[in-house]
Amino acid sequence: MQKIPTLDLKRNYARIRDEIADAVSGVLESQAFILGPEVSAFEEECSAYLDGAQAIGCASGTDALVLAMMSLDIGPGDEVITTPYSFFATVSCITRLGATPVFADVDPETYNIDLQQVLDRLTPKTKVVLPVHLFGQMAPLEAISGELAKRGVSIVEDAAQAFGSWRKIEGAIVRAGTYGALGCYSFFPTKNLGGYGDGGMIATRDGRLAERVRKLRVHGAGKTYFHDEVGLNSRLDSLQAAVLRVKLRHLEEWNEERRIVADRYRLLFAERELLEFVRPPVELEGNYHIYHQYAPRVKDRDALESFLEARGIGCRVYYPLSLHQQRCFSFLGYKPEDCPVSEMLSRETLALPVFPELTAEEQVRIADAIAEFYRSRNT
Numbered sequence: 001m002q003k004i005p006t007l008d009l010k011r012n013y014a015r016i017r018d019e020i021a022d023a024v025s026g027v028l029e030s031q032a033f034i035l036g037p038e039v040s041a042f043e044e045e046c047s048a049y050l051d052g053a054q055a056i057g058c059a060s061g062t063d064a065l066v067l068a069m070m071s072l073d074i075g076p077g078d079e080v081i082t083t084p085y086s087f088f089a090t091v092s093c094i095t096r097l098g099a100t101p102v103f104a105d106v107d108p109e110t111y112n113i114d115l116q117q118v119l120d121r122l123t124p125k126t127k128v129v130l131p132v133h134l135f136g137q138m139a140p141l142e143a144i145s146g147e148l149a150k151r152g153v154s155i156v157e158d159a160a161q162a163f164g165s166w167r168k169i170e171g172a173i174v175r176a177g178t179y180g181a182l183g184c185y186s187f188f189p190t191k192n193l194g195g196y197g198d199g200g201m202i203a204t205r206d207g208r209l210a211e212r213v214r215k216l217r218v219h220g221a222g223k224t225y226f227h228d229e230v231g232l233n234s235r236l237d238s239l240q241a242a243v244l245r246v247k248l249r250h251l252e253e254w255n256e257e258r259r260i261v262a263d264r265y266r267l268l269f270a271e272r273e274l275l276e277f278v279r280p281p282v283e284l285e286g287n288y289h290i291y292h293q294y295a296p297r298v299k300d301r302d303a304l305e306s307f308l309e310a311r312g313i314g315c316r317v318y319y320p321l322s323l324h325q326q327r328c329f330s331f332l333g334y335k336p337e338d339c340p341v342s343e344m345l346s347r348e349t350l351a352l353p354v355f356p357e358l359t360a361e362e363q364v365r366i367a368d369a370i371a372e373f374y375r376s377r378n379t
């Protein structure tokens with residue numbers, strides 16, 4: 001039986017092979033590898049795509065988060081409220097700068113940060129709220145943005161999984177990563193807009209912050225060899241930018257295809273009367289979810305995972321250990337029960353294959369295998 005991977009980048013490459021070859025060869029002919037015209041062009045195209053926010057390329061999504069926090073002067077004594085149910089970099093960017101992460105639990109339906117808990121955890125030391133638009137769905141930040149502004153607290157969005165996702169706020173479409181003071185994206189190869197190596201980007205509508213980030217990514221130098229402050233070496237390289245320019249042109253279509261995959265899963269689960277065992281992800285009213293991951297909450301998660309793997313169906317657990325329980329953050333003193341929803345999700349969610357090229361036949365096979373698993377358990 002043919003294997004079904006969780007993500008098959010080779011199928012995606014096959015769709016754009018010629019365009020990529022041209023783009024890469026253009027960079028090779030130019031021999032301009034660091035920043036340069038491809039990066040500027042990509043930044044301009046992203047800026048247009050992000051409705052005019054300035055876009056600044058950097059070396060990774062992790063660096064985008066660090067640069068964003070540095071541009072806000074986050075450091076020792078500052079508190080940053082964030083989610084325990086995310087990738088590690090969401091929190092390491094805080095501790096790396098000597099600031100203190102404060103965890104708010106997440107919503108059991110959308111898996112995004114619980115906004116009431118964010119408000120409950122505000123203190124005079126809170127400088128930033130760092131929500132993650134998890135699995136490609138925006139958190140409804142308009143519910144708290146007024147209160148945060150009143151207190152002088154900035155929003156930095158971790159939009160690493162959400163480039164192209166949006167939410168309707170007061171009748172207008174707002175792209176993930178353009179709502180807060182700064183938004184951070186990752187172009188890690190598995191992301192919806194993925195390069196052929198590491199890459200990242202920061203978006204901001206604040207000209208002063210944009211200038212600061214531009215400087216911070218080149219060792220804090222406003223002018224080469226003249227350093228106003230200590231920054232990072234964190235640039236998007238031209239080969240990645242050339243690849244990403246090609247992929248950006250197709251992104252809307254690919255995100256639409258992911259949404260079709262998600263719709264079809266729901267239908268297939270309903271037809272097989274699986275909805276009491278498999279709870280599909282919830283898309284909040286007004287949201288355009290781009291399904292970076294399709295991760296339902298499932299009964300007997302670990303057994304289902306082994307069952308599917310044995311049948312050649314890829315699936316993965318995001319995330320098996322909440323960030324407030326990571327050994328490197330034990331000094332913060334959190335107990336598992338401090339974020340019970342995150343703990344529950346780490347036991348119950350299972351990410352199924354989702355990518356634009358996944359076929360209907362493959363999805364039927366996946367749904368049939370899941371149905372077989374629960375039938376065998378119940379009889």
Ligand SMILES: *Cc1c(COP(=O)(O)O)cnc(C)c1O
Pocket residue numbers: 060061062063086087089090132158160161185186187188198199200
């Ligand atoms: C991928 C990811 C990052 C980090 O991006 P890299 O490009 O791998 O450094 C940060 N936050 C979230 C939520 C991510 O999914």
